[in-house]
Amino acid sequence: MTERFVTRGFVGRPNQPGAGDTRDRVPPGQYLTTDFPVLSAGPTPRTSLDSWSFTIEGLVRAPMTWTWPELMALENREWVVDISCVTKWTKLDMRWRGVSVDTLLENVDLEDKAAFVIAYSDGGYTTNLPLGDVLNGQAFVAWEYDGKPLAPEHGGPARLVVPGRYFWKSAKWVRGFRVQERDQPGFWESLGYHNRGDQWLEERYSGD
Amino acid sequence: MANPIAWQLATVVAIRDETPSVRSFTLGLPGWPGHRSGQHVDVRLTAEDGYSVERSYSIASEPEREGEVDITVEQIPGGEVSPFLHEVVVVGDRFEVRGPIGGYFVWQAALGGPLLLVAGGSGVVPLMAMIRHRHRAGLEVPTRLLFSSRHADEIIFRDELDELASAEDGFEVIHTLTRSRPSGWSGYDRRIDQRMLGEVLEPLGVGARVYICGPTALVEVAANALVRLGVPPDRVRTERFGPTGT
Numbered sequence: 001m002t003e004r005f006v007t008r009g010f011v012g013r014p015n016q017p018g019a020g021d022t023r024d025r026v027p028p029g030q031y032l033t034t035d036f037p038v039l040s041a042g043p044t045p046r047t048s049l050d051s052w053s054f055t056i057e058g059l060v061r062a063p064m065t066w067t068w069p070e071l072m073a074l075e076n077r078e079w080v081v082d083i084s085c086v087t088k089w090t091k092l093d094m095r096w097r098g099v100s101v102d103t104l105l106e107n108v109d110l111e112d113k114a115a116f117v118i119a120y121s122d123g124g125y126t127t128n129l130p131l132g133d134v135l136n137g138q139a140f141v142a143w144e145y146d147g148k149p150l151a152p153e154h155g156g157p158a159r160l161v162v163p164g165r166y167f168w169k170s171a172k173w174v175r176g177f178r179v180q181e182r183d184q185p186g187f188w189e190s191l192g193y194h195n196r197g198d199q200w201l202e203e204r205y206s207g208d
Numbered sequence: 209m210a211n212p213i214a215w216q217l218a219t220v221v222a223i224r225d226e227t228p229s230v231r232s233f234t235l236g237l238p239g240w241p242g243h244r245s246g247q248h249v250d251v252r253l254t255a256e257d258g259y260s261v262e263r264s265y266s267i268a269s270e271p272e273r274e275g276e277v278d279i280t281v282e283q284i285p286g287g288e289v290s291p292f293l294h295e296v297v298v299v300g301d302r303f304e305v306r307g308p309i310g311g312y313f314v315w316q317a318a319l320g321g322p323l324l325l326v327a328g329g330s331g332v333v334p335l336m337a338m339i340r341h342r343h344r345a346g347l348e349v350p351t352r353l354l355f356s357s358r359h360a361d362e363i364i365f366r367d368e369l370d371e372l373a374s375a376e377d378g379f380e381v382i383h384t385l386t387r388s389r390p391s392g393w394s395g396y397d398r399r400i401d402q403r404m405l406g407e408v409l410e411p412l413g414v415g416a417r418v419y420i421c422g423p424t425a426l427v428e429v430a431a432n433a434l435v436r437l438g439v440p441p442d443r444v445r446t447e448r449f450g451p452t453g454t
Binding site: 123191 | 252
């Protein structure tokens, strides 16, 4: 159906937080929340910082790996961004600390054919992003949230954050990027969720 | 490119109280394509002025039922959608639904078992779809449900679970109550912990398939403990809801 069906008796609560000046920051079909819900498909992996590393491999002239102290030593900054999860919550002004994906990619030589990034994580999770979705300040690898080390259930020690896409693209427990010429659906993208996941276009599920 | 999952108009054909704050709605959906146990639907409500909201709800009913699904909804005080469903919706009302959605937190006969299901509160809903599927399909996969509720009168599906367990076909339910216990309570009386999980897992063994659904704290404790007890992480599937599932 193209017309939306009006539900008898439903008026909603237009005065909920998010009405007025923040309403234009809430994508279609989302509601505002003030807490930080947790969603993941399996147990929370634990990797000690001593053995932790982050790698960029694939279509790069030479792969690059950073240890935890080396990652911390990269130029980093605070990011304040709005996040939308496909499960319908949106949280405004989430404050993170992390390193821009631009900074990470400056340390490798991308081959000309490079077009997609597959982010991979402890526990086997993957998600796919076109390079164009993560360059130019659109994505960062974060290790602090709200001034504290990122909690394991929220993806610590480090997670990818891509505010312009539904939150499943912000891979928790991220350990690296594989740069590819061809796109390759990740975990949720293979299980019925949208390949791109732009929350402003409401690209929730495959075919949206 | 796949076709979009289309919005369908659902008619409420039955409403049933499960506990003082949890109610089931049977939604008639003539064009329902079928689902797998553990999947959910999106519900969209639209006001006269065009204001619209969406929420996701787990499907409680088994796939064997055709042309309708049950959703079981806890009323969240101050919420925008669950109080509407509880206080306004009556049999015959209609609203938009699309689905089924989700392809990982699912169980069907072909996946086999044994099965350990761990639920906190309304986290039991997608697990109930698995239990009902197991029963309707006549399966005898050894299955144990460890179910944490706060008070005895808040145990969702209590009578139906007891009845299914009484069939002695390999399904057992183990309750724990975390806030208050009626006199003569013989189940567990504390939050789920590693010792409890070890006891409940023991007859199934570490090769069990595990599905955990509930509040984040419960899911974190249970999933971590089961991995420590020797269950391979890739056999533990989790679904969580925060305090915002309104």
